[in-house]
Amino acid sequence: MATSKRVPVRDPANDGSEKAKKPNARPFKRPLWELRLYVAGMTPTSIRAFENLKKLCEEHMHGAYKIQVVDLLERPTLARGDQIIAVPTLVRRLPTPVKKIIGDLSNTERVLVGLDLRPAGGWR
Amino acid sequence: MQKKKKRNAPDLSSLVLEKVPTGIRGLDQVTHGGFPKGRTALVCGGPGTGKTLLGLEFLVRGALLYNEPGVCVAMEETAQELVTNMASLGYDLPALIRSKKLAIDYVHIERKQIEETGEYDLEGLFIRLRAAIEQVKAKRVLLDTIELLFLGLKNDGIVRAELRRLFHWLKDAGVTAVVTAEMGDRTLTRYGLEEYVADCVLVLDHRVNEQISTRRLRVVKYRGSSHGTNEYPFLLDDQGISVVPITSAGLTHTASTERISSGVPSLDAMLGKKGFFRGSSVLITGTAGTGKSSFAAAFAGAACARGERALYFAYEESPSQILRNMSSVGQDLEKWIKRGLLRIHATRPTAAGLETHLATVYNEIQEFKPAVVIIDPITNLVAVGDLHSVKAMLTRLIDFLKLKHVTAMFTNLVFGSGVMEETAVGISSLMDTWVVLGDLDQGEAERMRTLNLLKSRGMSHDTRMHRFTLSDKGIEIHGNK
Numbered sequence: 289m290a291t292s293k294r295v296p297v298r299d300p301a302n303d304g305s306e307k308a309k310k311p312n313a314r315p316f317k318r319p320l321w322e323l324r325l326y327v328a329g330m331t332p333t334s335i336r337a338f339e340n341l342k343k344l345c346e347e348h349m350h351g352a353y354k355i356q357v358v359d360l361l362e363r364p365t366l367a368r369g370d371q372i373i374a375v376p377t378l379v380r381r382l383p384t385p386v387k388k389i390i391g392d393l394s395n396t397e398r399v400l401v402g403l404d405l406r407p408a409g410g411w412r
Numbered sequence: 413m414q415k416k417k418k419r420n421a422p423d424l425s426s427l428v429l430e431k432v433p434t435g436i437r438g439l440d441q442v443t444h445g446g447f448p449k450g451r452t453a454l455v456c457g458g459p460g461t462g463k464t465l466l467g468l469e470f471l472v473r474g475a476l477l478y479n480e481p482g483v484c485v486a487m488e489e490t491a492q493e494l495v496t497n498m499a500s501l502g503y504d505l506p507a508l509i510r511s512k513k514l515a516i517d518y519v520h521i522e523r524k525q526i527e528e529t530g531e532y533d534l535e536g537l538f539i540r541l542r543a544a545i546e547q548v549k550a551k552r553v554l555l556d557t558i559e560l561l562f563l564g565l566k567n568d569g570i571v572r573a574e575l576r577r578l579f580h581w582l583k584d585a586g587v588t589a590v591v592t593a594e595m596g597d598r599t600l601t602r603y604g605l606e607e608y609v610a611d612c613v614l615v616l617d618h619r620v621n622e623q624i625s626t627r628r629l630r631v632v633k634y635r636g637s638s639h640g641t642n643e644y645p646f647l648l649d650d651q652g653i654s655v656v657p658i659t660s661a662g663l664t665h666t667a668s669t670e671r672i673s674s675g676v677p678s679l680d681a682m683l684g685k686k687g688f689f690r691g692s693s694v695l696i697t698g699t700a701g702t703g704k705s706s707f708a709a710a711f712a713g714a715a716c717a718r719g720e721r722a723l724y725f726a727y728e729e730s731p732s733q734i735l736r737n738m739s740s741v742g743q744d745l746e747k748w749i750k751r752g753l754l755r756i757h758a759t760r761p762t763a764a765g766l767e768t769h770l771a772t773v774y775n776e777i778q779e780f781k782p783a784v785v786i787i788d789p790i791t792n793l794v795a796v797g798d799l800h801s802v803k804a805m806l807t808r809l810i811d812f813l814k815l816k817h818v819t820a821m822f823t824n825l826v827f828g829s830g831v832m833e834e835t836a837v838g839i840s841s842l843m844d845t846w847v848v849l850g851d852l853d854q855g856e857a858e859r860m861r862t863l864n865l866l867k868s869r870g871m872s873h874d875t876r877m878h879r880f881t882l883s884d885k886g887i888e889i890h891g892n893k
Contacts, residue, residue: 328535337530360536364543371520372536374565390565391530402527 321345321353322382326367328360328375333392337376340393348405378402429636432480432552432588435473436466437775438655442640443631447612452579452589454609456601457616462627462648463592465501466616467554468494469652470590472503475513480551483544483587484516485537487560491516501652515544521564528566534574538581545587553582553589562603579608600632611635617643626765629655645767647775656771665814667691667870672784672819675714676707678889679847682865682874688845689870690783691817693810695840697824698849702861703882704823705729707847708786709738709745710887711821716748720783723776724756727792731756742886755780761792766805769793773809777818784819790839791825803839810842844869863889 325341327334338357345353360367360375370379370388380387380403389402400406431445440446447453447470455463471482486494494516495505508514517540545553558578561571582589591609593601600606606613613633619626629646631639646655671686674694680687688694694711698704712722726734734756735746748754757776761769777785793802806822813820822843840846845868852860864877880889 326536328539333531333533340530360539364539367536367540367543368517371522373519373521373534373540373561374532374537375535376532377536386525387527388525389527389529391528391532394530398527398529402529 320382321349321380322356323353324356324358324370324379324381326358326360326370326372326375326377326379330359334376336394337378337392340396340399341378344393344396344399348400431637432474433478434470435477436469436653436655437651437778438644438646438657439466439629439653441657442629442644442655443612443634444637444639447588447590448635448637449588450583450586451611452582452591452609453612453614454591454593454601454606455614455616456593456595456606458595458618461616461618462646462653463616464489464494464556465497465648466614466653467556467590467592468498469501469503471514471552471554472498472505472508473652474552475508481513481548482515482552482554483541483548483550484514484554484556485519485541485544485558486516486556487519487521488557490518490520500650501648502650503652512548515548515550517541517544521560523564523566526564532567532570534561534571534578537574538578542585545585551587553587554592555589556592557594558591559593559601559603559605575605575608612637616646621765624762624765624768626767628767645765645771647768647771649775654771654775656767656774665691665811665817668817672718673714674707675710675712676887676889678880679707679863679887682878682889683845683868684871684873686871688819688868690819691814692819692844692869693813693842694819694821694845694847695824695843696821696847696849697826697840699826699851702849702851703880703887704825704849705734705788706738706741706743706882706887707849708788708821708823709734709741709743712754712784712786713743713745713748715782715784715819716745716751716753720753721780722748722754722784722786723780723782724754724786724788725773725776726756726758726788727761728789729758731758734758740884741882742884755782766793766801770805770809774812777813777816782818784821785813786821787823788821789823789825791823803842806839806842840867843867 323341325338327337341355345355358366360372374390376390376392378389378393387402387404389399393399397406430449431447432449433440433446455466457463468484471484474480474482484494498505505514509516519537519540544550558575561575562568565571591605593605596602600613600615610633612635615630615632617628619628627646627648628643630643631641640657644655644657646653668690670690671688672690673680673687674683696704696707712724715722729737738745745754749756790806810820846866848864848866850862852862861880861882862877863880865873865875878889878891880887
């Protein structure tokens with residue numbers, strides 16, 4: 289089965305708005321998801337992963353996201369920085385903490401749990 | 413070399429497995445030449461047995477001695493930790509990294525951070541490894557400990573398939589790789605890596621017996637090659653790993669006819685007027701206070717006076733104590749130390765196990781290259797091992813010394829008089845010359861020191877019992893001309 293740990297429900301939008309209330313925070317700040325998808329060439333798996341991710345972001349992040357696709361075949365040195373060993377790997381760089389989801393992201397529920405958009409175990 | 417041989421069609425040497433020397437002291441002898449070239453060797457063992465160090469030393473020595481740069485994929489320790497660990501063994505990893513002879517990629521997998529969904533492969537790891545190999549043009553690779561992939565990732569099936577691909581890929585890349593793995597309960601490694609890497613398997617072991625630890629190494633398997641099959645003791649010291657490749661080397665040494673002085677002219681006179689054979693082994697036994705060490709010191713002094721090097725292993729006294737005591741019997745050993753001809757290595761026998769002592773003796777001899785070795789006394793070594801293992805160790809040591817044409821003198825303390833000690837008899841068969849020292853209580857105020865040359869192979873020698881005296885002029889044996 290999936291993870292055994294329970295992830296507390298966390299709404300990234302709230303995190304962002306809390307920061308926005310601080311005086312020195314940038315005024316335009318909207319809750320922003322910064323995601324990076326590492327792939328190795330345009331394989332069927334990486335294309336599938338990207339499509340799954342795109343769909344999921346549209347549905348759950350309402351445009352407040354940024355996806356960067358890194359092809360390790362072109363930029364192999366970037367693999368070290370984010371400690372990538374498997375591809376595809378989705379890295380949630382923001383909001384912190386950094387999260388990693390590996391695989392083609394075909395299981396939407398699991399991805400949502402991994403991104404802290406859903407508590408572990410899903411909605412019932 | 414290789415090309416020349418290829419011209420002769422029937423010569424099989426070009427077909428034989430090529431090897432890459434590890435450069436690790438003693439290991440190349442045990443593996444008959446090193447690790448299989450372009451293949452992967454597996455090093456397994458329990459925690460703290462020295463797997464990582466062996467792997468790293470393979471890289472470092474390769475870079476330093478054979479101009480073969482290396483890549484270390486470290487999954488257990490960070491690059492900084494590895495640098496610190498190797499610094500304690502006298503290796504400067506940052507310098508190697510700067511000169512592009514070594515690349516360390518720390519691969520960290522935190523299972524807690526990772527969610528898995530759907531299909532994936534480990535191409536990311538491959539890409540990193542490839543980049544590192546290209547960066548330094550590596551010929552050697554260390555994967556330490558690749559098994560951690562099983563802990564970090566949930567899908568065992570994918571990990572296994574990818575590992576299989578990795579080892580094939582390494583083979584194609586033509587790099588010689590070392591993989592370390594944790595010892596398993598019933599299998600060699602916990603996750604059965606030996607299924608994938610089966611060309612050369614080494615097992616390291618760290619045993620503690622009666623509070624004394626000994627490290628051992630064994631080549632379990634070496635496809636396409638002969639290898640030493642025994643367990644070999646190895647040392648981890650400030651110069652890295654050294655395996656002691658000596659088992660009983662057999663009786664293949666050539667016997668020298670050269671004679672060298674015992675340092676006591678009157679004893680030389682008893683030994684066919686010439687002294688010991690070079691490369692022979694001499695045993696001096698005696699009860700307490702009969703002057704065994706004095707004979708040993710005289711022998712060492714004579715070697716130094718000839719301009720040869722002498723190595724003195726003291727298991728009872730500190731170097732300064734030996735120097736002081738021997739100056740009282742007319743042996744000024746200090747001047748030889750100053751001239752670099754004499755080295756005294758003093759340790760407590762209980763400081764290490766027999767095998768470790770053997771390894772130390774072996775290393776010191778390799779490094780100092782003495783003509784003469786003194787072990788004073790071997791009795792104390794018996795304290796850390798039983799007679800059987802002491803004899804086994806001495807056999808190996810003596811074979812090694814004979815191959816090197818080193819003349820060795822062993823002293824042995826015996827207790828009581830008359831009855832020969834079991835140890836003395838046990839080891840005497842290994843010795844070429846046996847001198848027995850003793851006391852004769854004459855019922856007077858004075859004790860009389862006696863010397864008896866019990867045996868001396870290959871020469872006619874004096875067999876009578878003699879009286880001898882110790883004075884500031886040295887040792888003098890009376891009653892022989």
